[in-house]
Amino acid sequence: MRLILIGPPGSGKGTQAKLLSENLRLFHFATGDVLREAIEKDTSEGRKAKPFMTAGQLVPDAIVNEIVAAQFRGSDKPRDFVLDGYPRTIAQAIALDHVLAEQSLGLDAVVFLNGDDEEIVRRLGNRWTCPNTMCNAVYHALFKPAKVAGKCDLCQTPLYQRDDDKPATIRKRLQVFHECHDAILRHYRDQNLLIEVCGSGDIEAIHAKLVNTLRV
Ligand SMILES: [Zn+2]
Known part of the structure; x- marks a missing residue:
């Protein structure tokens, strides 16, 4: 199964991606880890990303896209995976479409862990x-x-x-999330890939709901 998991900060997306990868035997493609690994292995893409990571800046789309594409073109490319933290922009989503089509790795679903912003602010703030x-x-x-x-x-x-x-910081992060992701969600809704799952409740209950939704 090939999935993308999208969720706002505080939705528990990373935890759910990890559980899905363990229970459905998917490669957990956490972009932050992939970037750090490319830097550690000193690949040509890693060398380009390093100055941005070191400065605590967002790595530009073109470089992230190259690093992700290199993974999918490599000899040990994952066939079943859950992508976590990528794509973050519509340009990244389009680049991903291309590399997956080129590698004949069509997505099965894009899961949006939907959360109520005010609940997230209450919980994290x-x-x-x-x-x-x-x-x-x-x-x-x-x-x-x-x-x-x-x-x-x-x-x-x-x-x-x-x-x-601080609630103001969390609201700002949520606002940035919506600015970046609303277009991405539309992009996958248009491809009939988007599944929305309510992200409130405990970790195990959300995981069970995700598995049930994906098995239908
Ligand atoms: Zn104390």
Whole structure:
């Protein structure tokens, strides 16, 4: 089976991709890992991607496309896979269409783990951290609140919110996700490949729902 898994930040996409790869025996194609591996092996594509990765910048489409294409053209190319973290732009989606067609590896489905943005903000945007480096306890204002609001249970240090955990940061990441992915979802809906699965609930339940949907 050949799949793409798409989901907003906080949807548990990476976890679900890993479970699918284990239970359906698919190669887990996590683009971040593939990029890091290309750099480690010092391939010609890896050398091009390295300066962007080192600077913490997004690797340009053309380079990511080359790295992905190299994987699918290689002698050990995966025949069954779940792509996780690629394509991220419509240009990447089109490049992927080409390389898969060239290798006669048609996709079976593109699964969109759909999440409610406000639920994601509630879940991710309520984490508070103890800044005491000897402690670093993490709390959740709704699911694991400190006994005294705003103070660490263990060391009484006032809690703070990391930038990544601030609701405004999470809303911004969701907005960027929608800007990039709405066109990609349309692209696969037009090809009759898109399946939407509700991404709320626990990890095992979502996994079971995904497997059931894909087996139909
Ligand atoms: Zn503490």
